[in-house]
Amino acid sequence: MIAINEPLLTTLFCALAYLLGSVLFAIPVCQAWGLPDTRAQGSGNPGATNVYRTGGWAPALATLVLDAAKGWLPVWLAHQAGLSLLAQAMVALFAVTGHMIPLYFRFKGGKGVATALGTGLALAPLTTLLISAVWGGVMWRWRISALASIVAVVCGPLVSALIEPDTLPLFGLLALLIVVRHRNNLIRLAQGRESRF
Secondary structure, eight states: OOOHHHHEEEEEEHHHHHHHHHHTTTTHHHHTTTOOOOGGSTTTOOSSHHHHHOOHHHHHHHHHHHHHHHHHHHHHHHHHOOHHHOHHHHHHHHHHHHSOGGGGGOOOOOOOHHHHHHHHHHHHHHHHHHHHHHHHHHHHHHHHHHHHHHOOOOOHHHHHHHOOOHHHHHHHHHHHHHHHHHHHHHHHHHHHHOOOO
16 A cells, blocks of 8 residues: 555655755744844854854754754654655655755755754664764864865765665765755865854
8 A cells, every 4th residue: 555655655755854844943942042043143054053153052952953853753754654765765855955945934044964964864874873973073173064064975975885875866965965055165165264163
């Protein structure tokens, strides 16, 4: 029965993932902490890094967990529904796309790193944990969040090819999307102007 209805179920889960992904949790988190809207502060990005710059670790961690959870949940639900790995990967991409071009905020969103983390933990946990370790190592050495994110996602396809090769297309597309979203950061990195922690 699942096989017969898989295209419909995939479409429904992709829609759910996009709608969940469109919730930019940095905004309600900042409201709860009495902080200014991150879209008008710092880098203007509604993500955990910018929340940290305006409010510190507690709201930043809350934003990270919530943004990751909105990526993890629809992929986990798709897995529980018995959808194929390809269908789950599509759901993951829709969740990340929702964060990047959110329906509720005039299609102006964030860079999708935390949401990609959540989808990866649901779909390919070992690969995602190793990529996270790369992020942590780069962040510890250079203290530049954008650099850590770019290096980690670029390593994603290589790590997935070695460990969980079935997920290589997903990590390849995520790397492409996230690097493109970091294009302004790449320019600032090249100019030595990217901010450090």
